[in-house]
Amino acid sequence: MNSEEFTRLVLDAEPTLYHISKSILKNDHDCADAVQEAIIKAFGSLTTLKNPEFFKTWLCRILINECYRICKKSSRTVSYEEYMQGESAPDAVVQNTELYAALMKLTEKERLAVVLHYIEGFKVHEVARILKIPDGTVKSRLSKARAELRIFLSEEEYNLESKPHKCG
Numbered sequence: 249m250n251s252e253e254f255t256r257l258v259l260d261a262e263p264t265l266y267h268i269s270k271s272i273l274k275n276d277h278d279c280a281d282a283v284q285e286a287i288i289k290a291f292g293s294l295t296t297l298k299n300p301e302f303f304k305t306w307l308c309r310i311l312i313n314e315c316y317r318i319c320k321k322s323s324r325t326v327s328y329e330e331y332m333q334g335e336s337a338p339d340a341v342v343q344n345t346e347l348y349a350a351l352m353k354l355t356e357k358e359r360l361a362v363v364l365h366y367i368e369g370f371k372v373h374e375v376a377r378i379l380k381i382p383d384g385t386v387k388s389r390l391s392k393a394r395a396e397l398r399i400f401l402s403e404e405e406y407n408l409e410s411k412p413h414k415c416g
Contacts, residue, residue: 269311
């Protein structure tokens with residue numbers, strides 16, 4: 249694989265990489281750092297990719313590892329900006345939706361499976377390969393996540409309906 253093909257494949261995968269990083273990391277700066285580091289690491293170890301048709305799943309696995317590394321590192325410190333301003337939310341529209349709030353209530357493992365399968369469109373066996381878990385575990389996490397999302401979203405709907413509506 250040459251550098252032009254690598255660049256094309258990375259650009260094609262960019263939205264997926266952002267969604268995956270956002271499902272693990274909350275800060276957009278950390279997401280950007282994770283994606284950038286994953287791309288650099290992937291390019292540096294391109295010779296280890298055995299099957300080019302699995303490039304996207306390979307890159308996603310590198311990204312997930314990088315996100316976990318950043319999570320571990322950042323869990324020890326809080327920046328002054330985060331302390332003074334609270335957690336930054338540049339994509340405020342997404343973060344204020346009921347669905348986003350419900351997704352964030354899921355465990356990280358469930359949330360990652362949901363993002364990979366339902367949002368990014370990976371098949372169950374591809375999600376299993378990315379996460380290095382059995383297909384049955386992916387199905388179990390998706391099933392549990394769907395059930396929890398139904399509960400979270402119905403609670404949110406109930407809370408919205410129970411609030412008095414102001415007219416005019």
